[in-house]
Amino acid sequence: MSPASQTEEAARDHAAWQQAVAAVLAKARKVDVSELPADPEHLLDTVTYDGVTVTPLYTRRDETAEAPLPGVFPFVRGRDAHRDVNRGWLVSAAFGADESDAKKINEAVLDGLDNGVSAIWLSVGGNGLSADALDVALGGVLLDLAPLTLDAGADTAAAAESLYALIDARAAAGDGVTDRAAITVALGASPLTDRFSGAAGVDAATAVALAGAAAGRAETVRAVTVDGTAFHNAGASDAEELGAAVAAGLEYLRALADSGVAVADALGQIEFRFAATDDQFQTIAKFRAGRQLWARVAQVLGAPEAGGAPQHAVTSAAMMSQRDPWVNMLRTTLAAFGAGVGGADSVTVLPFDAALPEGSVETSKSFAARIARNTQLLLLEESNLGRVLDPGAGSWYVEDLTEQVAAKAWEFVQQIETAGGYTAALDSGVVADRIAATRAQRDSDIAHRTTAVTGVNEFPNLGEAPLADGPSPLEGVARYGAAFEALRDRSDRFLAERGHRPKVLLAALGPVAEHNGRTTFAANLLASGGIEAVNPGTLDLATVTEIVRESETTIAVLCGTDKRYGTDGVPAVDALRAAGIETVLLAGPEKTFADAQGADRPDGFLTARIDAVSALTGLLDTLGAK
Known part of the structure; x- marks a missing residue:
């Protein structure tokens, strides 16, 4: 096959792939394929803090000239052509x-x-x-x-x-x-x-x-x-x-x-x-x-x-x-x-x-x-990994x-x-x-949980032991999870003073299959701020007063499907307020309560892209965590 024919075939293959991408994206976004751009794959691009665009797929179309070997200017592939591959770095x-x-x-x-x-x-x-x-x-x-x-x-x-x-x-x-x-x-x-x-x-x-x-x-x-x-x-x-x-x-x-x-x-x-x-x-x-x-x-x-x-x-x-x-x-x-x-x-x-204060984990420095x-x-x-240069x-x-x-x-x-x-x-x-501008953008992404820090703003372990008293060896470093960890510190102090962590009641609506997604989301979100989620199961309006009393909190989060909110949301909000809950939040978008007014309306809405640090700070303030 001639080079020209190979180029034409590659172009046809790429066009076919683009059509397949467009079909998937149109279905996911619930739009017609005609509403997507000619190069739909770029809707999946990500942009780094440097403004570098990372595309979802790289092909021979992205090929560049081969760089010189290691040890040769411009040293992209390594500065030492004779590095011992048995030793590596x-x-x-x-x-x-x-x-x-x-x-x-x-x-x-x-x-x-x-x-x-x-x-x-x-x-x-x-x-x-x-x-x-x-x-x-x-x-x-x-x-x-x-x-x-x-x-x-x-x-x-x-x-x-x-x-x-x-x-x-x-x-x-x-x-x-x-x-x-x-x-x-x-x-x-x-x-x-x-x-x-x-x-x-x-x-x-x-x-x-x-x-x-x-x-x-x-x-x-x-x-x-x-x-x-x-x-x-x-x-x-x-x-x-x-x-x-x-x-x-x-x-x-x-x-x-x-x-x-x-x-x-x-x-x-x-x-x-x-x-x-x-x-x-x-x-x-x-x-x-x-x-x-x-x-x-x-x-x-x-x-x-x-x-x-x-x-x-x-x-x-x-x-x-x-x-x-x-x-x-x-x-x-x-x-x-x-x-x-x-x-x-x-x-x-x-x-x-x-990053830990001395004595925070039961392992020796020699182990670490x-x-x-x-x-x-x-x-x-x-x-x-050291056996091949670059x-x-x-x-x-x-x-x-x-x-x-x-x-x-x-x-x-x-x-x-x-x-x-x-x-x-x-x-x-x-x-x-x-640098400060970049740091602020990263902090915002972490606070909104668009950037995950495992164990900190995602999948936190609320049951882990509090940190030892003392400064962090990395004091002064702009650590990615510091804002969430400061909230966890407040929770630890609350635990030391009162014998339990700050608590929020999860008011689940409907069967487990309906509310599980949002109760899991809410519990994970709350735990990232050091707040324990009390989940007694599906909310029974007949016993809501007892449930609220046993939860030992004045804050509740409604968890269910959008459809369930439409039928049971307002009665649940009213029942929770009557039982002594002072702040009712909703796990879901505000549009699900668009028609509710006054006391029938939740006091706030928890979604995947809220400023979690700000929201959790407010909850800890309300719950009395210093």
Whole structure:
């Protein structure tokens, strides 16, 4: 068959598919096919917070030119063409947070290395490990086999000096240092992103000095980390995180150039840290797009071959929930999958209890750390995900999504540059305002439950134990479920004071087959705000007074079919009010009571798309939950 004939056949197949789609959509929407657009499949499109359109089907019509192989500009498919496929990405784990005992840290590090960890992320300074104790904390660690990343904040310069002294001493003594170039270290200086997040750290001048010194070391040392998670944790979308990070990277490059560092050496001093979420395809595309963006920067500066900066993925802190925290294990699994498939060089999985106050679950920190580590090991050693570089390559969906995310991120870079560069954009509010708008939209979607957070605004477990007193380790992070979890906190306080949770009566109309859908919906909605749904079964008007008394509440929700509301709704409302119910709500749309007036009319209507946070807040206020 000739190419022209193949094209014609493909066009006929696509047209036939469109007709089938139109028939299904017309039936579902109860309209005539003629009322649908010529391309009805686009009625099923979804649009991300970046304005990226995701279509329901990708075909050869969406095919793009094949990207170069890994290790070659623009590094979309990976920066390292020779990555060991038997090892895959590096399994990174964090050590030393809130721990000052160097020997205990060393024991934890060695145990991690013995059990699958292949990269160390070490906290130094503050109230934790002293920079002077690095030699103890890293005792027995072969730095040429386990790359090291420091998280030292304001003590970064002191930690770097101590680390260099440790390496020099080992080399002089012949203590496990035979090839200095094989030692890979990230000093973690991040003043520009620290400025956005408010984290304590070194200033930009110190970071530049560290980079200049690192460039002359025999080891592979990168002094600067562009920490994109600072933007993500504030509510940024994927493209906004990438765009702000690239803009920050540009500012570092300018500062390094001003200090006399050559372009290629300056590029060699920067690595990126990005958040990985449970939206696996968005995460895959994000890491691929991030490499493409930075490669473009390197190309413009005349050093395209130096544009392959390492990427450190950290599973999203914002997606971690306090309620039903076991679901976090599933979230981090998806995130680690997306980051690994997307080509991240190293991945850190946050423990499932990362958002919980100390003592909230009856498991040890070592258990949580082991599950976090083993999540990656299962993906690598049992699912063999590391054996193929860029397995998403060639997927019409992944390639299109990568290009769109990269384009949106580049638009944000240009917006920041137009505002005068990264620092000027921070000062003028360009970055913060853009991210705040995205956060507000996401919060609204979660509040309206158009975006589900399992265990929080959908399928909550009202019977789980209250949280322990104390601050969340992720205080300051714009966690997705925070608004609903604040309502659950109010319910917990009510429970502690009164011995039971706030209650609402479900007044079910008709047989179970009729009311089950809406009683289930109402109970799920109420539980997401910490409110117990009392369901005595089908409402009997003859005993309604007794039912109301036993429910111990002044609020009721009518649940039934639209047809049942038409016949039994008004009598039920009147009976409930006469029995002492002060607020009657209806599970269903307002149109079902369009003809009712005054006291015959419910006080509110609960539907799938209400602002649940606002509605539940009002109920808790009424029920006396502080």
